[in-house]
Amino acid sequence: MSSQEQPTDTSTAESTILEVEGVSKRFGGLVAVDDVSFTLDQGTILGVIGPNGAGKTTLFNVVNGFLDPEEGSVRLNGVDITHADPSEHAKQGMARTFQLVKPFGPLTVLDNVMVGSFLKTGSRKEAEKLAMKRLEFLGLEEIADVPAQNITVAQKKKMELCRALATDPEIILVDEVMAGLQQEEQREILDALERINNAGTTIVLIEHVMDALMEISERIIVLNEGKLIADGEPDEIGTNDEVIEAYLGESWREQQERMSDA
Structure with a gap:
């Protein structure tokens, strides 16, 4: 765990x-x-x-x-x-976030967080599962399918925290x-x-x-x-x-x- x-x-x-x-x-x-x-x-x-x-x-x-x-x-x-x-x-x-958030804009919030998950697994299905857990952990699961370029700055910063957490x-x-x-x-x-x-x-x-x-x-x-x-x-x-x-x-x-x- x-x-x-x-x-x-x-x-x-x-x-x-x-x-x-x-x-x-x-x-x-x-x-x-x-x-x-x-x-x-x-x-x-x-x-x-x-x-x-x-x-x-x-x-x-x-x-x-x-x-x-x-x-x-x-x-x-x-x-x-x-x-x-x-x-x-x-x-x-060790994970890291940056002052200037630069998400992969056209990709969904879930896909952005999955970038971190792939450090732990080569399976897309497993990476998606791990990423969703991180989004749920910080209360972003409802915007998982929204393109990252369409969310607020505060949501982008929480998304970046989720991406860091996805590396466990x-x-x-x-x-x-x-x-x-x-x-x-x-x-x-x-x-x-x-x-x-x-x-x-x-x-x-x-x-x-x-x-x-x-x-x-x-x-x-x-x-x-x-x-x-x-x-x-x-x-x-x-x-x-x-x-x-x-x-x-x-x-x-x-x-x-x-x-x-x-």
Whole structure:
């Protein structure tokens, strides 16, 4: 039974699923990621924040195998995947979504999700069955036969989560899934992410919607100019002077003070 079909056994001791050690990535003279290290326990939701150009997506691309780092290593469940390509990462249990959703527009929602299912089976019938389970899991089964180009942006983002889940991953890297959504749609995505995590999948989430990120994350790391400048629980990150100066801004501090006084 896949991780999306059963609840997490909370009695099981936490184990490290992801180890990123001393990772650096340069583009010519630009150091996009500078000696970044962190570990992640299985079942955790980790938020990743920082200003535009901080290196967040580049870090994702290194962790997911789209880019090779100049230094450092990435290990998944103890297996060194630093220089493996993205397809090998997927086979090892890592999935990825992208900030800009690019579905196969003329294909149906079900067919789009089946693209992920084919990692697990060569049978179209079985791939369709697996894909439909993922659509049902996130409440998209009613639009399974609708061309992907005809659904809303929020539905496309949930569809992409389903496509990632169809690979039966242990960990998903999610890049700004709430960007461009209305507040009600953001709530739907938060609920979907919580459901995915409660079913046993570890999540690493880049997001600029801070209230949502603070709500869902158990831990947050902060990048600025390629460097990791903070790592802690949301309350700790939200009051960190260096993080406020680099990214959150004084308006965030004032907002939090108003809320605490209310």
